[in-house]
Amino acid sequence: SSELTQDPAVSVALGQTVRITCQGDSLRSYYASWYQQKPGQAPVLVIYGKNNRPSGIPDRFSGSSSGNTASLTITGAQAEDEADYYCNSRDSSGVVFGGGTKLTVL
């Protein structure tokens, strides 16, 4: 099966913009979805499809895609955005998740 690669850790200053990326061959055919997971909690869907936010997700979260890379952008990061972020997509054998990115808000 294919893989999705994410940077293990990223940091951003409070109020600044941060981009979290996800790379993989499956992303040439499928959109990535993005999940936020805080310690001790279940993941929460934050971006799906081309660039859609579920109800209740702040509009500072956005998604984009180019070639084999999908990106989650947080514009004006807040302290409460500190969390692990995971991407996923379909692939030829089912579903694949990225390894996750730990976002630190400084």
Next chain:
Amino acid sequence: EVQLVESGGGLVKPGGSLRLSCAASGFTFSNAWMSWVRQAPGKGLEWVGRIKSKTDGGTTDYAAPVKGRFTISRDDSKNTLYLQMNSLKTEDTAVYYCTVVEYSSSSVDFDYWGQGTLVTVSS
């Protein structure tokens, strides 16, 4: 409000079996495609498998590491999803999440998640 409540986790010896349940409410369960996703301690998310709604055929699909050992089923009369796990291995130790999943031609989204139940496989 969508609620998914998993139960049935615990400690089991290698080679043993366990059945997880997920009680669903707040949406039309019979119309939903459902999935299990697991997370080993300190690790990332891993898709386990999914089951379609009965109106869409009710078929299942599994990740390679669990195929032939795990079985997903559903009881729409009880709004409950199940995961039967047999021939358990130490590497199956994880928190198991029940999710509502949506497939399209271009993506797969895990829309709602339960709080998870911990399965520990150890002698």
